[in-house]
Amino acid sequence: MTVQGESADQQWVDDHAGPVVRPYAMTRGRARPVTGTFDLISLVTATRADVTPEVGLGPEHLAIVGLCQRMQSVAEIAAHLDLPVGTIRVLLGDLAARSLVQVREPQTTAGLPDNSIFEAVINGLRAL
């Protein structure tokens, strides 16, 4: 772990390194999730009301489970926890591998069966 202010690290831990080091520490250096792709608008819901800390789960994992008691997109989780999206994807992969979250990947436009989603959005926007 790096400790800011220690003489050996002083030259390295600057403004630019600051926001980068911690996210990678959280994922233990991993840049890719163990499972899943996690689009920015993939919707995540926790499958349990609470998770007891266990080996392999850090406070950030527990924070995601807490946040996802209400459904959230990957982008929202990243914004609320103030972490880069790449970090959130790795953490979500850990949670998905343990079935602690349920993830719904977005549908592609081409895959939509009919116009009902377009019409629902148009009507919904008009009603705002």
Place this chain on the structure above:
Amino acid sequence: MDYGHSDRPAGATPLPTAIKILVAGGFGVGKTTMVGAVSETRPLRTEEVLTESGVGIDDLSGVEGKTTTTVAMDFGRITISDDLVLYLFGTPGQDRFWFVWDELALGAIGAVVLADTRRLADCFPSIDYFEGRGTPFVVAVNCFEGSRQYRLDEVHAALNLDPGVPVLLCDARQRESSKEVLVTLMEHAMKTREARRRAAGAN
């Protein structure tokens, strides 16, 4: 008031569908303003960290120690119904972040290209990008105070748009105006999709 969390697994209820719309355009044209005008909360910000390979075209002179760049995206949410959520993403303004654009544009239902008639060229890269990808888009001319008013057909011609691409005036600060832009985009995206399906069926 929220109910307490039940013991029933949240996964027992079906998850809704999420769709996304992009808001693109030059720097300072009002992308985040429009996202904020129609979203149910203030715009959120999410960040992607680019590693060294992604910043090869950056001029790193003077900051040689810097091996990462952070790209911020502002976005908002509109809950259409219990099972339908619309996300609006403002695209990063700089051209060198195309890799983030690719991720954003993947699966996007359409895009709003915001234009400022005083700096019309600023929206050319966005238009080129969405034309190239085949992403349905509309051009919304954000009416800044003091800017000369152009007719919409003049803007359409100046941008050399395909005939079917809608161009409309808007005030990105106004909720009603921004809503109208999104409705126009959704109608255009629906028409585009139908036309493509017909074309595919005719082959």
